[in-house]
Amino acid sequence: MREILAPILSKLNQLKPLEPADKEAFLKMPCRIKEVDSGQVLIDEGIRTVNCIGLLSGFAYSHQILQDGKRQIISVHIPGDFPDLKSAILGKACDTLQMLSPGRIALFNMADVQRLLTERPAIQTALWRETLVTTSIVGEWLTNVGRRDARGRISHHLCEFAVRLRFAGLLEGNAYEFPLTQEQIADATGLTVVHVNRTLQDLRRAGVIRTKRRAVQIVDWQRLVQLSDFSPRYLHGKSEMRQGDRPDQ
Amino acid sequence: MREILAPILSKLNQLKPLEPADKEAFLKMPCRIKEVDSGQVLIDEGIRTVNCIGLLSGFAYSHQILQDGKRQIISVHIPGDFPDLKSAILGKACDTLQMLSPGRIALFNMADVQRLLTERPAIQTALWRETLVTTSIVGEWLTNVGRRDARGRISHHLCEFAVRLRFAGLLEGNAYEFPLTQEQIADATGLTVVHVNRTLQDLRRAGVIRTKRRAVQIVDWQRLVQLSDFSPRYLHGKSEMRQGDRPDQ
DNA sequence: CGACTGATTGACGGGATTCAACAACCGTGG
DNA sequence: CCACGGTTGTTGAATCCCGTCAATCAGTCG
Numbered sequence: 001m002r003e004i005l006a007p008i009l010s011k012l013n014q015l016k017p018l019e020p021a022d023k024e025a026f027l028k029m030p031c032r033i034k035e036v037d038s039g040q041v042l043i044d045e046g047i048r049t050v051n052c053i054g055l056l057s058g059f060a061y062s063h064q065i066l067q068d069g070k071r072q073i074i075s076v077h078i079p080g081d082f083p084d085l086k087s088a089i090l091g092k093a094c095d096t097l098q099m100l101s102p103g104r105i106a107l108f109n110m111a112d113v114q115r116l117l118t119e120r121p122a123i124q125t126a127l128w129r130e131t132l133v134t135t136s137i138v139g140e141w142l143t144n145v146g147r148r149d150a151r152g153r154i155s156h157h158l159c160e161f162a163v164r165l166r167f168a169g170l171l172e173g174n175a176y177e178f179p180l181t182q183e184q185i186a187d188a189t190g191l192t193v194v195h196v197n198r199t200l201q202d203l204r205r206a207g208v209i210r211t212k213r214r215a216v217q218i219v220d221w222q223r224l225v226q227l228s229d230f231s232p233r234y235l236h237g238k239s240e241m242r243q244g245d246r247p248d249q
Numbered sequence: 250m251r252e253i254l255a256p257i258l259s260k261l262n263q264l265k266p267l268e269p270a271d272k273e274a275f276l277k278m279p280c281r282i283k284e285v286d287s288g289q290v291l292i293d294e295g296i297r298t299v300n301c302i303g304l305l306s307g308f309a310y311s312h313q314i315l316q317d318g319k320r321q322i323i324s325v326h327i328p329g330d331f332p333d334l335k336s337a338i339l340g341k342a343c344d345t346l347q348m349l350s351p352g353r354i355a356l357f358n359m360a361d362v363q364r365l366l367t368e369r370p371a372i373q374t375a376l377w378r379e380t381l382v383t384t385s386i387v388g389e390w391l392t393n394v395g396r397r398d399a400r401g402r403i404s405h406h407l408c409e410f411a412v413r414l415r416f417a418g419l420l421e422g423n424a425y426e427f428p429l430t431q432e433q434i435a436d437a438t439g440l441t442v443v444h445v446n447r448t449l450q451d452l453r454r455a456g457v458i459r460t461k462r463r464a465v466q467i468v469d470w471q472r473l474v475q476l477s478d479f480s481p482r483y484l485h486g487k488s489e490m491r492q493g494d495r496p497d498q
Numbered sequence: 499c500g501a502c503t504g505a506t507t508g509a510c511g512g513g514a515t516t517c518a519a520c521a522a523c524c525g526t527g528g
Numbered sequence: 529c530c531a532c533g534g535t536t537g538t539t540g541a542a543t544c545c546c547g548t549c550a551a552t553c554a555g556t557c558g
Contacts, residue, residue, distance in 0.1 A: 046482075062388075064388070064389075064392050066392070066396055066397075066478050067478050068478070070396040070397075071396070072391060072392035072395045072396045074388045074391060074392070075388075086381045086384055086385065089374075089377060089378065089381055090378060090381050090382070090385075090485055092482075092485070094385060094482050094483045095388065117370075118370050121366075121367050124373065124377075125338075128338060128373075128377050128380070129338065129339060131377070131380060131381060131384060132335045132338055132339050132380060133339070134384060135335055135380065135383060135384040135387060136335065136339075136343060138384060138387045138388050138391060139311075139313070139323045139324075139344065139387050140313075141391055142321060142323060142387060142390055142391045142394060143313050143315070143321035143323070145391060145394050145395045145439065146321045146394045146436075146438070146439030147315055147319040147320070147321045147439060148315075148319075149513075149514095150513080150514075181535085181536065181537090182536070182537065182538095183535095183536075183537095187395075189395070190394065190395030190396060191514075191515090192514070192515055192516080193536090193537085194514085194515075194516080194517095194538085194539090195513085195514055195515075197537065197538060197539090198514095198538090198539090200537095201538085213523090229315050229316050229317070233295075233341075233343050234343045236339055236341070398545075398546095399545080399546075430503085430504060430505090431504070431505065431506095432503095432504075432505095440546075440547090441546075441547055441548080442504090442505085443506085443507090443546085443547075443548080443549095444545085444546055444547070446505065446506060446507085447506090447507090447546095449505095450506085462555090
């Protein structure tokens with residue numbers, strides 16, 4: 001029953017091994033399933049949040065907008081994530097959560113979640129760890145934007161996304177759907193669209209990647225890793241992929 | 250008794266109101282107090298952590314170093330913080346924690362902390378919230394580095410630091426000790442030392458700030474806020490300072 | 499006093515931005 | 529089926545913010 005929640009449960013279980021009773025308690029929690037469109041706003045900045053969202057399919061992103069209209073993407077969420085956990089626990093959203101692609105979400109009532117957390121400490125630990133891994137990723141993005149050039153920044157994002165998908169069991173080969181437009185890549189990397197465009201061409205010409213619409217194929221994983229100084233340590237994935245490992249192995 | 254732990258307890262209590270029993274349980278937890286030097290490394294990248302650190306006095310920072318020697322500072326910690334909570338809960342450090350100034354820390358055994366967390370859920374919530382506020386701050390730094398120019402980035406840091414000190418009860422007037430050297434400011438803002446130096450001169454010449462050694466005096470708070478598009482919302486401080494408020498009011 | 503760290507300055511170069519088009523691609527509807 | 533409008537991707541030229549290199553100055557401490 002409730003197999004639709006499988007991606008979430010599987011992720012929680014990766015973060016902290018759950019006992020059958022934990023899983024049962026989680027699955028018994030009331031929730032509403034909702035189909036959402038690409039571009040749909042799930043949580044808006046400044047909103048008081050009463051629900052907690054689990055992402056079942058599709059991709060989402062959190063971003064902030066400055067007064068002068070500039071935008072920064074803070075994180076990208078993949079199926080299995082709780083993209084607004086921060087807002088939910090702190091009770092106040094300070095960035096906007098929006099879908100990158102059509103998808104499906106599960107809505108939980110915060111009161112139910114709070115009860116679950118006290119009754120099943122393992123689940124609280126799992127969720128806490130999820131927020132910590134998120135912190136870790138944001139920190140890595142900060143390093144990315146602060147200390148790498150355009151090639152490195154974009155390469156790093158491509159690596160990270162591949163490995164995250166892989167940890168979540170959503171990537172088999174070396175090609176995947178990369179749900180960001182060039183403008184969104186720009187807003188995630190602190191660059192401009194124009195420069196992202198040129199840098200992507202650069203990477204293609206160098207034979208490192210191939211792109212087709214929203215799909216990316218990694219041709220030379222080693223080089224991509226080298227260009228971006230990528231090491232998956234910070235993702236705290238269970239399978240402990242070593243640097244230099246290819247995502248398709 | 251154990252008044253030395255006051256800064257930590259007070260911060261926890263701000264994040265989540267604690268009952269006397271919570272405070273008592275916290276204070277009864279065994280801990281070791283340690284004086285630390287400026288520059289001392291508390292946790293190194295890649296280390297498995299068995300202790301949990303509370304910062305009692307002085308300032309610390311977390312940073313990552315890339316292969317080519319470039320460095321990015323991820324966060325600055327002030328008294329009352331648990332600067333390595335992430336590493337402690339995830340069990341593995343992926344950045345380096347180092348003192349910015351001489352100070353004093355409290356060392357707790359992770360096993361004791363884990364026990365406390367299950368016995369006193371309010372404390373777990375408080376600590377969880379602390380990690381969430383940290384995430385929030387790192388996200389704001391990301392926006393800072395990704396989407397603001399040098400003036401904005403440095404101004405933003407000055408604002409943030411002032412408000413954080415204020416929330417922690419460590420700032421009365423409009424002047425404070427800013428524990429970062431220009432090189433460290435550069436590593437926090439994704440700039441170079443040279444450019445930080447020129448930008449600081451710029452801010453001084455414009456009559457926005459005054460600096461003397463490691464001390465900063467904010468002359469024109471309004472302008473500093475405007476330059477950096479600063480809004481303290483993301484700090485989730487208890488006193489809900491509105492934008493435009495001056496730190497000395 | 500020397501040695502060291504941190505702050506400052508100048509000249510020069512380059513990676514990234516800006517502005518302003520244009521092309522390709524998409525789903526939609528006549 | 530193709531015309532059409534909107535989004536996304538692509539290109540070129542000029543500009544600039546910031547980086548690089550290298551040297552000097554100022555303060556601190558043993």
